[in-house]
Amino acid sequence: MWKIIVRRVLVMIPQLFVLSLIVFIMAKQMPGDPFTGLITPETDPNRIEELRQLSGFYDPWYVQYYNWMTNAFQGDFGQSYTYKVAVSNLIGERAFNTFWLAFVSTILVYVIAIPLGVLAGRYQERIMDKTIVLYSFISYAIPTFVLGLIFLFVFGYQLQWFPTSGTVSIHAERGTFEYVWSKFHHLLLPAITYAVLGTTGIIQYLRTEIIDAKMQDYVKTARSKGIPMNKVYSRHIFRNSLLPIAAFLGFTITGLLGGSIFIETIFGFPGMGQLFVSSIGSRDYSVITALVLLYGFLALLGGLLSDIIMSIVDPRIRID
Amino acid sequence: MSFMQIQDLCVHYPIRGGFFNTVIDHIYAVDGISLSFDRGKAYGLVGESGCGKSTTGKAIIGLEKITSGKVFYEGQDVTNQRRKRNSAYNRDIQMIFQDSHSSMNPRKRVLDILAEPIRNFMSLSPQEERKRVNELLEIVGMNEDVLLKYPHEFSGGQKQRLGIARAVACNPKLIIADEPVSALDLSVQAQVLNFMKDIQEEYGLSYLFISHDLGVVKHMCDYISVMYKGRIVESGTRQDIYENPQHIYTSRLLSAIPSIDPETRMERKKIRQQVELNYLKKQHKYYDEHGKAYPLVDLSPTHKAALAIAGRE
Amino acid sequence: MNKLLSVKQLRISFRIRDTFYAAVDNVSLSLHKNEILAIVGESGCGKSTLATSIVGLHHTNHTKVEGEILYRQQNLVQFSENQFNKLRGNTIGFIFQDPLSALNPLMRIGEQIAEGMIYHARLNKTERADRVLQLLEQVGIPDPPRVVRQFPHQLSGGMRQRVMIAIALANKPEIIIADEPTTALDVTIQAQILDLLKELQAETQTGIILITHDLGVVAEVADRVAVMYAGQVVEEAPVEILFGSPKHPYTRSLLKSIPQANEKQGKLEVIHGIVPSLMKLPREGCRFAPRIPWIDDSAHEKEPVLHEVEPGHFVRCTCWRHFDFQEEVQLT
Numbered sequence: 008m009w010k011i012i013v014r015r016v017l018v019m020i021p022q023l024f025v026l027s028l029i030v031f032i033m034a035k036q037m038p039g040d041p042f043t044g045l046i047t048p049e050t051d052p053n054r055i056e057e058l059r060q061l062s063g064f065y066d067p068w069y070v071q072y073y074n075w076m077t078n079a080f081q082g083d084f085g086q087s088y089t090y091k092v093a094v095s096n097l098i099g100e101r102a103f104n105t106f107w108l109a110f111v112s113t114i115l116v117y118v119i120a121i122p123l124g125v126l127a128g129r130y131q132e133r134i135m136d137k138t139i140v141l142y143s144f145i146s147y148a149i150p151t152f153v154l155g156l157i158f159l160f161v162f163g164y165q166l167q168w169f170p171t172s173g174t175v176s177i178h179a180e181r182g183t184f185e186y187v188w189s190k191f192h193h194l195l196l197p198a199i200t201y202a203v204l205g206t207t208g209i210i211q212y213l214r215t216e217i218i219d220a221k222m223q224d225y226v227k228t229a230r231s232k233g234i235p236m237n238k239v240y241s242r243h244i245f246r247n248s249l250l251p252i253a254a255f256l257g258f259t260i261t262g263l264l265g266g267s268i269f270i271e272t273i274f275g276f277p278g279m280g281q282l283f284v285s286s287i288g289s290r291d292y293s294v295i296t297a298l299v300l301l302y303g304f305l306a307l308l309g310g311l312l313s314d315i316i317m318s319i320v321d322p323r324i325r326i327d
Numbered sequence: 328m329s330f331m332q333i334q335d336l337c338v339h340y341p342i343r344g345g346f347f348n349t350v351i352d353h354i355y356a357v358d359g360i361s362l363s364f365d366r367g368k369a370y371g372l373v374g375e376s377g378c379g380k381s382t383t384g385k386a387i388i389g390l391e392k393i394t395s396g397k398v399f400y401e402g403q404d405v406t407n408q409r410r411k412r413n414s415a416y417n418r419d420i421q422m423i424f425q426d427s428h429s430s431m432n433p434r435k436r437v438l439d440i441l442a443e444p445i446r447n448f449m450s451l452s453p454q455e456e457r458k459r460v461n462e463l464l465e466i467v468g469m470n471e472d473v474l475l476k477y478p479h480e481f482s483g484g485q486k487q488r489l490g491i492a493r494a495v496a497c498n499p500k501l502i503i504a505d506e507p508v509s510a511l512d513l514s515v516q517a518q519v520l521n522f523m524k525d526i527q528e529e530y531g532l533s534y535l536f537i538s539h540d541l542g543v544v545k546h547m548c549d550y551i552s553v554m555y556k557g558r559i560v561e562s563g564t565r566q567d568i569y570e571n572p573q574h575i576y577t578s579r580l581l582s583a584i585p586s587i588d589p590e591t592r593m594e595r596k597k598i599r600q601q602v603e604l605n606y607l608k609k610q611h612k613y614y615d616e617h618g619k620a621y622p623l624v625d626l627s628p629t630h631k632a633a634l635a636i637a638g639r640e
Numbered sequence: 641m642n643k644l645l646s647v648k649q650l651r652i653s654f655r656i657r658d659t660f661y662a663a664v665d666n667v668s669l670s671l672h673k674n675e676i677l678a679i680v681g682e683s684g685c686g687k688s689t690l691a692t693s694i695v696g697l698h699h700t701n702h703t704k705v706e707g708e709i710l711y712r713q714q715n716l717v718q719f720s721e722n723q724f725n726k727l728r729g730n731t732i733g734f735i736f737q738d739p740l741s742a743l744n745p746l747m748r749i750g751e752q753i754a755e756g757m758i759y760h761a762r763l764n765k766t767e768r769a770d771r772v773l774q775l776l777e778q779v780g781i782p783d784p785p786r787v788v789r790q791f792p793h794q795l796s797g798g799m800r801q802r803v804m805i806a807i808a809l810a811n812k813p814e815i816i817i818a819d820e821p822t823t824a825l826d827v828t829i830q831a832q833i834l835d836l837l838k839e840l841q842a843e844t845q846t847g848i849i850l851i852t853h854d855l856g857v858v859a860e861v862a863d864r865v866a867v868m869y870a871g872q873v874v875e876e877a878p879v880e881i882l883f884g885s886p887k888h889p890y891t892r893s894l895l896k897s898i899p900q901a902n903e904k905q906g907k908l909e910v911i912h913g914i915v916p917s918l919m920k921l922p923r924e925g926c927r928f929a930p931r932i933p934w935i936d937d938s939a940h941e942k943e944p945v946l947h948e949v950e951p952g953h954f955v956r957c958t959c960w961r962h963f964d965f966q967e968e969v970q971l972t
Contacts, residue, residue, distance in 0.1 A: 014348070224741040230697055231736075232729035232756035232807065236721065242755070246746050322791040323745060375826040376797075482914055512682040512853065512915075517897035517908035539826065542856075546899030546908070583831040585856030587900060589879040592860055599831055 011318050019307055026303040031072050034296045084297035089289045094297050104174050105278035108194050109263040115202035116259065120209035127210065128217025129240060139210065147207040155273035158200050169196040172275030197274040201263065209252060216248035254317045261309030329363040330500060336360040336396035338386050356382045358557035364501055369527065369534040371548030373541055379557040380537045384503045388422050418448040421494035425506035427486040431478040437489060438474040444496040463492040466526060484515035488522065495526060501533045508543060520547060541584050545569060553577050558620040563630035573632040575613045579606045644815055644847045646670035650707035652693050660704050661918045663689045665871040671815065674845040678862035680852055684915055685868040691817050691851045695732050696724040730760040733808030737820040739800035743792040749803055750788030756810045775806040780836060798829035819851045834861050855898060859883055867891050870927040877953040887955040889963040890928050926957040934966050935959055
């Protein structure tokens, strides 16, 4: 198993290289340059030219790429032109917020989706199944911002159960329990919204897996041993159906990290998604390239995570 | 006179492993098989699952890459022509598969399924093509009504007959039949086997009959080769193999065939267990140090077996 | 005779578009202690349906079971899932066709064998583990302590089927139902598994119902045979009689269509026509009549029943008395 994992990690190296190259080339192809945003009628064209020289704008592309990569390896993605702080600091703070959001969302997704998927699969074609499928279709059909706004309006403004923006109450002091609670309280509503939207795929997938597994011969064997139906589900059907879902986990996390743009914008939650949107607006190249690279890296990491989970849970992969 | 020879055919698959996924070993799926085919004769290739009999068939027709070895057809080396379209070899050597259902495109009508080889290999006018298709249906005992039907509308036996019709469309010389009746019920199997015999006599076809069912092979074939782990352990006429088996593996295989005579089953069981015991005790004499069968030794003009040459034991 | 199980006038119907069609129709059979009863027939004859519904493993939603399955003075047809669970794996064991798909790929062999004992036997954990090792030994698996910790994919086909047999034997059942237990195996392995089954059966006095399409397998191990055609038993006899002097036209035709290793090459017998589908099955008269059209209608009974033609030998319909193979008819 370790061999599989190490080999899998090694394969990621060329993937990362290609990814960074693509990101770099795409960034270079974008119209304008970072200084376009700084130009006001009072700006001296010579000054802009000087800045361009300084930032290596006229170097050959491979020199620029090399510089960018070596810096990136040291965690230096340059300066944000709009925020005037190091990109790594800027992203670091936001990534932390987004990470927690994604983490709580993932847990909620699975907490909601697994029982619903199992119930739908087990009581296939019954009322229970039909209701769950209806729910999953509605949540699939509803656009993120619509559900986000509804939740914000109902639970945030009307019922006042949750705060409506930010990540922490300004009154909470760092390090206290109150601070942690406040953080959690702030990300709960976006996380729920997220989870509700993210369950569809897993419910449907798990439902089909369960229906599939029910027909398998080993289930017949289990029943022929006289095992009660509930135990047949928990020991045989559930375990086998969960296998592909477990492999899904890696991708789910990546998907949540990457797909946070709308949610963060709607809930005024300062995370990576929100930063991404605002950086595109202001053509903050260094932030954009760093973020795209990060998202790409996370996608690869998600794949890796899925493979690792798979090789742990499936003895057919674990033991050759 | 044999019209086709297979010489020392090998199909090896690499096993990748180690840290960098390099080739560390090979699976010797087919490891030095030689066969030759006479016109109008049926050849059987038997063995247990995984012995490489299907791979041999696929390699001969060009569905598997050959690692080494040669295929001669009508005196010519056709080893590299096997995968070319429109070669005479591809026209004259045809194949029938075990699962006739999945070997037919479900979206094509019978007419198109049967006409496809004709279109590929014979330049016929549409009228002539239609005439040929009707002939084919007549050969397999079906009427013209079926032309516009789709494969799923037929029973297993009918589909297998259509598979045979497709194989004989271009007047082939050799048909490779890979377990053609294993998926069929007994009475349907009998029908297909009878039919295959009929067309063999009528058109002077040769068969390479690949099967795990020793009863079927005995019924159908003049010459039989027994395969074990990619190699032929014994080959000969039907009588050579069934009445005078020389290799211990052949004996073991034959003793395991169930017979429909319940009266003698106790004796058969004793013989079977005797053979099995013998096999466990003596098998090392029949395989070399790597567990492979020895090269074939001529025992009579027709009979060969993979025995250790005397004095080497 | 010690009757273990008797099936009386059993009818099993499937629902197809709101109509029920009987796949097993009016079948009566009994199984005695220490015997192997083979049920043989071609695909779709109802043999597997019969086997699975005896212990209630059929799809209850789409299936209707009528008649009697008597076991220990109880009618299993009226059993609930909970009542069945007390029998299954306990006094009635089951062996399936494909041992790879019949074993859970994610569970260790030992666990899969021990599982059945949890619900039926009063054994503690160590006793169960000992029993598992003992069972593996009994079915001829080398090195049981290692195999216990292995997963199904690590074993060969023959070894997997031995594991299935161990599962069936776990609680020392009175009855084992084996549904095509050797169909997925090579001939040499098949011979080993059949010998094993026969030996275990003699040792434990179990009654085995063997479902198969292979007449060779029947001849090797069965004591009594029931031949099924289109949902009905058409002939039932002790094995020597069935193969020695078969009576029903279907049995005789089947035997003549085997490409047997011992016989001369010649034409194999082909049964005229095809097996009718469930929905088109003739429900009146002799079901085999359309397959032997050269036999006069008057030869068949109006409502064919099983006749006892000699002790223990039953044949359905009277057509067998007038039956000759078509070629023989044409010759005379």
